[in-house]
Amino acid sequence: MKLSDQEIAQALAELPGWTVVSGRLEKTYTFASYADGAAFALRIALLAEKKDHHPDLLGIGWKKVLVAYVTHSQGGITSLDVEAARAVDAVYTKFA
Numbered sequence: 001m002k003l004s005d006q007e008i009a010q011a012l013a014e015l016p017g018w019t020v021v022s023g024r025l026e027k028t029y030t031f032a033s034y035a036d037g038a039a040f041a042l043r044i045a046l047l048a049e050k051k052d053h054h055p056d057l058l059g060i061g062w063k064k065v066l067v068a069y070v071t072h073s074q075g076g077i078t079s080l081d082v083e084a085a086r087a088v089d090a091v092y093t094k095f096a
């Protein structure tokens, strides 16, 4: 079920760096190297397959990766997106 604006605001308070852009939960991660960013993106892709919840990886840029979550089937942000954002932050601690 889609989260309300208030529920999203509460979730964001505990997700540093994540914002809502165009109805998606987004965060740009930075890395020491391009290869680190690419490796992170692959880790996130594998995590997505495991959880059966898939982010848009909107760009592997120069030492940065933009990750965006929305639940397509619900047409908005759900608790699945918030949980996935937390899981991606946990993966990132291995790269930061």
Ligand SMILES: C[C@H](O)[C@H](O)[C@H]1CNC2=NC(N)=NC(=O)C2=N1
Pocket: 052, 053, 054, 055, 069, 070, 071, 072, 073, 074
């Ligand atoms: C059948 C499968 O569970 C669905 O298609 C899943 C796969 N991954 C998904 N990922 C996202 N972000 N939203 C979905 O609605 C979604 N649906």
